Amino acid sequence: xxAFLLSTAVIxxxxxxxxxxxxxxxxxxxxxxxxxxxxxxxxxxxxxxASVGIGYWVGDxxxxxxxx
Numbered sequence: 001x002x003a004f005l006l007s008t009a010v011i012x013x014x015x016x017x018x019x020x021x022x023x024x025x026x027x028x029x030x031x032x033x034x035x036x037x038x039x040x041x042x043x044x045x046x047x048x049x050a051s052v053g054i055g056y057w058v059g060d061x062x063x064x065x066x067x068x
Contacts (some may be wrong), residue, residue, distance in 0.1 A: 015021065020040075027036045 024040055027039070028053060
């Protein structure tokens with residue numbers, strides 16, 4: 001559990017100045033908070049889904065070349 005919390009904290013700090021955060025604040029000033037949170041959640045889920053799919057494909061493609 002410690003490793004999970006530590007990695008979550010490190011990623012949170014690393015992403016503080018991210019452009020997506022600036023866009024979220026901009027949208028939050030213009031649109032309802034609920035709509036912004038739903039949009040961010042959907043976008044994040046799609047990006048993570050694509051990342052997992054690409055990572056799986058790369059791992060599967062190079063599986064024969066990995067050493068023991």
